[in-house]
Amino acid sequence: MKRGAPPANVTRSSAPAEQRRRILRATTELVAKRGYGDVSVELIVKRARVSYKTFYKHFSNKEDCYTALFDRVVGSTEKTVRDLLAEEPREWGEQVALALRKLTELIVANPLTAKAIIVEAPAAGEGILERYEEATKAFVPLFREGREHSSRGAELPVTVEDTLAGSVFWAAYQRLIVGQADTLPEVMPELIQLVLRTYLGEAEAARIAAEAMPRVSSPA
Amino acid sequence: MGPVKLDPSGLQAQRYAAAHELRRCRELAVAAAAGLEEWRARLRTVTYSLYRHLAADDRLRRLVIVEARAIGGDSALLLDRAIASFADLIDEGRAEPSAPPTLTRATAELLAGAMFNELYLLTARRQPLPPERQLVPKFVYLAVLPYLGEEEAAAEVVCGHGGGGYRAG
Secondary structure (H helix, E strand, O other): OOOOOOOOOOOOOOHHHHHHHHHHHHHHHHHHHHOHHHOOHHHHHHHHOOOHHHHHHHOOOHHHHHHHHHHHHHHHHHHHHHHHHHHOOOOHHHHHHHHHHHHHHHHHHOHHHHHHHHHOHHHHOHHHHHHHHHHHOOOHHHHHHHHHHOOOHHHOOOOHHHHHHHHHHHHHHHHHOOOOHHHHHHHHHHHHHHHHHHHHOHHHHHHHHHHHOOOOOOOO | OOOOOOOOOOHHHHHHHHHHHHHHHHHHHHHHHOOOOOHHHHHHHHHHHHHHHHHOOHHHHHHHHHHHHHHOOHHHHHHHHHHHHHHHHHHHHHHOOOOOOOOOHHHHHHHHHHHHHHHHHHHHOOOOOOOHHHHHHHHHHHHHHHHHOHHHHHHHHHHOOOOOOOOOO
């Protein structure tokens, strides 16, 4: 196929959206495999099979392109989790477990995308850092609801949820950086428990974690 | 003797400095824990000591927390080892009689990583570290909670280190 030529099933009206999708896909793959610093617009246009003109019609530069990718992935992930939680009413602890399990599933299913966002965002310049910090704290409001279920809710450190949310990010980061996203489910029971024990106590946290995500080592 | 070849990018010097500072952090942690028998006292003292050390110098903190991984060489490895060493210290909590037997090292790794992540975000965005009473009692609270339970963890928040009597922020 000639560079810049859309696939046969792409209509004139859908072509810009298809081009943008290909550029973002190429950026995801390149950033995940080479690291943000080693990716250039030249590499992106080659991999996406679009012209420079097409790239610059959509994005002003590499950082703008990566920021669009970051916003799309984070926005879509947050919406998926939010929609899941809205499906049916559950106890707060079960909502937390469900949200963390869903995030795990998304990361395991899309390790390249997860790596491009979670591992590489800090390398993408200081402009993206505020977004990155917001993303790492996406679970803070949900976790904070736990205070209403805790006899010590008012006594907990004010920003304890920031640290707990950071543990979620760290669990993913640590595995993505060594290409072992598929091992993330192994740590999820302890991660769920780490968050929930702060509000619900050890026994209840352990019960919910075990029900939400049976330990991998357990017999099937 | 020929002319001295300087490193124009300064990368080698940065790597050396980061590795040196990370080794200093390790020595500081070892010295802080020396002579303390009780796990909780060691954990608390090391956490406060490292925080004070890192909070005292913004440039040093940026070098060891943000730049060490990016500049490569030994410093990235030493940073990973430093986080792992702190996780080791937290993980010693599993030997406490009150620790649930189901806990694994994963809990300690998650806690050490979460604390590093919080310091990383503040440092990467070039924000000064908040006063220690806003972060460190919270860190110690979270690190103690899985192993010693709610009552003991709550004491860290109220008392803090050195009997300051403040509430963590």
